[in-house]
Amino acid sequence: MRYWILILLVGWCCSVKAQHGKMSKEIMDVFHSISSDEIMEYVHELCKEEYNGRLAGTGEYMKCAFWCAEQLRDFGLEPAGDDGSYLQHFRMPTTSLIDCRLKKVGNEQEYVFPRDFYPGMNSDSGKVENAEVVYAGYGITAPEYGYDDYEGIDVKGKIVIIERGIPYRDKDEKKRFDLYMRYASESYKLPQALKKGAAAVLLVGKLAHTGIAFLKGMIYTHVAPSMVDELVTKAGYTRDGLKQQIGEKQKPCSFNTGCRLNMDVVTRHYPYATTCNVIGVIKGVDTTSSIVLGAHLDHLGNNGLMFPGALDNASGVALQLTVAKALAASGIKPEKNIVFAFFGAEERGIKGAIHYLNHPTFPLDKTICMLNIDMVGNGNGLSVWGAESFPAVAKIFAQVNDRWLHREFEVTPYERAESYSQADGDEFSKRGIPALYIATTEELKPMYYHDPRDRAETLTPEIMEDVARMLFLALPEIVKIKGVLREK
Secondary structure, eight states: OOOEEEEESSOOOSOHHHHHTTOOHHHHHHHHHOOHHHHHHHHHHHTOGGGTTOBTTSHHHHHHHHHHHHHHHHHTOEEOSGGGSSEEEEEOOEEEEEEEEEEETTTOOBOOTTTTEEEOTTOOOEEEEEEEEEEOTTOOEEGGGTEETTTTOOOTTSEEEEOSSOSOOOTTSHHHHHHHHTTOSHHHHHHHHHHTTOSEEEEESSOOOOOSOOOTTOOEEEEOHHHHHHHHGGGTOOHHHHHHHHHHHTOOOOEEEEEEEEEEEEEEEETTOEEEEEEEEEOOSEEEEEEEEEEEOOBOOBSSSBOOOIIIIIHHHHHHHHHHHHHHHHTOOOSEEEEEEEESOSTTTSHHHHHHHHSOSSOGGGEEEEEEEOSOOSOSEEEEETGGGOHHHHHHHHHHIIIIIOOEEEEEOOOOOSSSOSSHHHHHHHTTOOEEEEEEESOOSOOOTTSTTOOGGGSOHHHHHHHHHHHHHHHHHHTTOOEEEEEO
C-alpha cells in the first residue's frame, strides 16, 4: 500500500524567481561559460574506441571510470567512493562474444550480422543443429490469467521464437498491467524457455540487451522482425498478424513453423569480473543531508560492432561532468551535499544504483531526492518526468527555464512499473526517495536506441547546453527546500 507524507519542517519563504533576480556577477559568469563545445568534448571522449562501448565488467569500462574519476578530482570534488576514492566497486560477471552464426536448413541460407541479428551478449556457448523452430508468442506462463504460450506445444530440443513485452496493453487497468509486467523481462522469458526444454531462443527485435543474466545452457540471439516474418510465412502467418491476433484475443498462438535452423554461438564467461560506480560530492553546509544526481556511465560494449552510446548515456554523463565543474568553479557553498553519482551496470539490470542504495555514501533517510539524467541530448524542449513525487523541485526547474532559458517546458507523470526497474531512479523510488527524470522533447535528429548508430553526431549540442545551465542554477535552490516528500 502506498501513500505520501509531506514533512514540512520550515516554510520555504522566498520564490526561486526572486532568488535568481539577485544572482551575482560571478555566478552568472560561470553560467554563461557553460558551453556545448565542452559538453561535446566529453561526449566524444566517452564514445572513443578505447572504451569499446563501456560495458560494465570489462577493463575498457574501468578505464573509462578512471578517466571520469580524474575529471572529478581535477574539478575539486571530494571523493565519495570506497576507502577515500571516487570508485565504489561491486561484482559484475561478464561475457565476451567470440562468434555467432545462424543458418537455415534446406536452402542453406546463412543469416547476416548485423542485418538479420545481433548476438546475445550474455549467451552461453553452444551448437544447435537441424533444430525445429517454434513460435511461442511472448514466452509467458501466467496461470493467474489463464494464459500460457507453451500450452499445447513441445519445445524440447527446439529453437523458440519469443516476442518482447507482454500481450496485455491496457495501462488504465494499472493493477493488472503491473502484474502482467512482471513477465515482461527477458530475464524471466529466457530461463522459462530453458526450463521448458528449449535448445535456444530467438528474441524478436534487433535490440541489444546486456541486462539478461548469464545462465548455463541458455543460448540466444536478437533477430530482426523481417527474419521472423520469413520463418513464420511457411505456416501461413505474418509476424505483425500474430501480434495483433494475440493482443486482440488475449490468447496464445504458438505453433511449429515448419523451418529448421543451425545455430552456433561461441562466448567466454567471466564469473568473477567486477565493475564500479564513480562518486564525487560537493559538500554542503549540512553535510548529513544530500541530493543525488545520477547518470549511468556504462553502455552495451561490443558484440561484433561497438555500441558508442552517445545519447545512451554519454549525454547524461557529459552533462553531469559539466555541471559538477561549473558548480565547483562558482564557489557556491550549497546548503546540502550535492552528490554526483555515475552508476555502472545500469544496462545490466540497474546494478550500480542498487549497490549504491545497499551501501550508501550518505544516509538514505536524509537524501531529499534523486535526479535521473539519462538520454538527455536530442530535442528542442525541456521536460521533468515524475514531478508528482516532489512538486517543489519541478517548480524550481520551471522557474529557471522561465527566467533564463525560455525553452518549451513541460512536467510529465512518470509511469513506473511496480514489478521491475527501467532506470536508476526507479530503485531510489522503491526506497521512498523521490526521483525525478530530466528529459528533452521534440527530437530534432534520428534517435538510435541500443544501436551502433547511436553516435555523437546524432545529438543536439544546444539543448544539452541549456540542460546543463538549468541544472547549474536549479541545484543550489533545490537543496534549500525544507520539505521532503516521502513514499512509504
